[in-house]
Amino acid sequence: MWEQTFAVEQRLLKQYGVDSADKLPVNPAGIALMEAEEEGSRIQEKHFDRLYDAYDQQNRLYELGALAAPMIAVQSLSMGLAGTDDAQHLHFARAAEEDRREFVQMLNRDDAVNGKMPSLGVVPSYRAGRALWERVPPFQYTPPSLGWVVSHHQLSLALLALWFVAVAAALPVCVRKVRID
Numbered sequence: 001m002w003e004q005t006f007a008v009e010q011r012l013l014k015q016y017g018v019d020s021a022d023k024l025p026v027n028p029a030g031i032a033l034m035e036a037e038e039e040g041s042r043i044q045e046k047h048f049d050r051l052y053d054a055y056d057q058q059n060r061l062y063e064l065g066a067l068a069a070p071m072i073a074v075q076s077l078s079m080g081l082a083g084t085d086d087a088q089h090l091h092f093a094r095a096a097e098e099d100r101r102e103f104v105q106m107l108n109r110d111d112a113v114n115g116k117m118p119s120l121g122v123v124p125s126y127r128a129g130r131a132l133w134e135r136v137p138p139f140q141y142t143p144p145s146l147g148w149v150v151s152h153h154q155l156s157l158a159l160l161a162l163w164f165v166a167v168a169a170a171l172p173v174c175v176r177k178v179r180i181d
Helices: 002-016 028-067 070-082 086-114 130-135 146-151 154-177
Strands: none
Touching (some): 028 154, 086 130, 146 154
16 A cells, blocks of 8 residues: 555655645545545446346346246246345445445545645554544435336246236136036
């Protein structure tokens, strides 16, 4: 981290045309934290997107099992309506991650503006005041709408409709073969 902070400090010294970190209007360590957070978030998002794509493919393959067993489609749709499917987990996880990022960047911005650059080998001693913590908004999550849920379970709905049509088509044939003695 010190190498990154040093590189940011050198860049800022040149940008502001000063010869000392004490003369900078911002704390290079705070700027370095902001940049590291952005880079880490990009990397994390890339890998989690790949993971969730794999989950989505697995779920689609599982849902296709409803061709043989309609209860699979019922189960998938039921999980969606209950809010316990992977799509809604991902919806919540993304909202929580966005809230975390905004919170961390708020802290890093405050450090960049109000913190002081520590000497090499010295642990930073900046502590945010009460005013900063009172500005942190509570996490607000809005679950997806019913329409959103249904749109994520179109395959299950289509397969259930297919089963309904198949049963409706077979019913008259079966009823004709029933003999009442």
